[in-house]
Amino acid sequence: MIRFENISKTFGKHTVLQNIALTFEQGQAVAIVGPNGSGKTTLIKSLLGMVIPDTGSIYVDNQNIKHDFSYRSKIGYMPQIGHYPPNLSIRQLIEMMTDIRKGIIDSKQLDFDIIKDFELEKIYEKKLGTLSGGTKQKVSAALAFLFDPQILILDEPTAGLDPLASEILKQKIFKEKNKGKLILLTSHILSDLEELSSHLLYIQDGQIQLFKQLSQLKEEYDETRLSKIIARLMQVKLSPSLPQPYWV
Numbered sequence: 001m002i003r004f005e006n007i008s009k010t011f012g013k014h015t016v017l018q019n020i021a022l023t024f025e026q027g028q029a030v031a032i033v034g035p036n037g038s039g040k041t042t043l044i045k046s047l048l049g050m051v052i053p054d055t056g057s058i059y060v061d062n063q064n065i066k067h068d069f070s071y072r073s074k075i076g077y078m079p080q081i082g083h084y085p086p087n088l089s090i091r092q093l094i095e096m097m098t099d100i101r102k103g104i105i106d107s108k109q110l111d112f113d114i115i116k117d118f119e120l121e122k123i124y125e126k127k128l129g130t131l132s133g134g135t136k137q138k139v140s141a142a143l144a145f146l147f148d149p150q151i152l153i154l155d156e157p158t159a160g161l162d163p164l165a166s167e168i169l170k171q172k173i174f175k176e177k178n179k180g181k182l183i184l185l186t187s188h189i190l191s192d193l194e195e196l197s198s199h200l201l202y203i204q205d206g207q208i209q210l211f212k213q214l215s216q217l218k219e220e221y222d223e224t225r226l227s228k229i230i231a232r233l234m235q236v237k238l239s240p241s242l243p244q245p246y247w248v
């Protein structure tokens with residue numbers, strides 16, 4: 001469904017992605033994990049067309065994304081922080097987005113689950129500039145799912161949500177995953193990743209260290225918890241360069 005072929009990206013002298021070769025399939029829910037600065041966001045932005053790789057190609061449903069932006073209608077993206085025109089109301093934003101997509105998408109395909117479950121209609125006339133961080137997150141989630149996309153990219157989706165909202169969103173992610181959609185997730189809340197993901201993609205220094213099914217990883221590492229596996233992955237890479245204690 002998505003294929004990265006030898007993607008590399010350098011910012012100045014800093015190589016941020018090195019020869020990334022990777023295929024994501026329908027029905028996978030992939031947790032993208034790695035230390036800060038390891039290249040996760042750059043990888044996601046490359047897929048969204050917000051960063052242009054120096055080398056390599058990305059294919060969505062066998063279509064090279066380089067010269068044709070139509071693939072973007074297949075993707076629902078929930079950013080970590082949504083930036084919206086402050087003077088628009090939630091209603092106006094939703095209507096504007098559906099108007100833009102008119103002709104591309106049948107109105108019967110619109111998915112209002114999140115809008116209903118988060119009861120956003122009750123605050124439809126509120127201006128986006130007046131919303132709390134958590135409510136903005138809810139609006140971002142509503143937009144990501146609205147057009148019933150085959151691919152969902154969710155960047156820290158539950159961060160800033162209260163426990164009930166977080167549960168509602170996770171249920172929705174489950175539902176879409178079970179429909180066979182491809183879900184790419186980042187989160188610092190490892191228990192969320194554990195609940196939602198089928199695969200772990202671990203990136204370090206712009207390289208793929210590991211891309212495996214969670215169940216297989218748990219067997220190989222003889223660990224039942226994802227957090228333990230990630231801690232071990234990080235230690236393996238980090239320990240040689242850790243400073244020696246002063247008493248050695």
Ligand code: ADP
Nearest residue numbers: 011014016034035036037038039040041042043
């Ligand atoms: P992550 O999401 O894993 O924290 P990023 O992909 O955001 O990592 O960043 C990887 C590295 O690339 C970091 O060192 C970051 O400073 C650098 N970087 C990201 N975007 C830019 C940019 N536009 N210009 C220069 N350096 C960048």
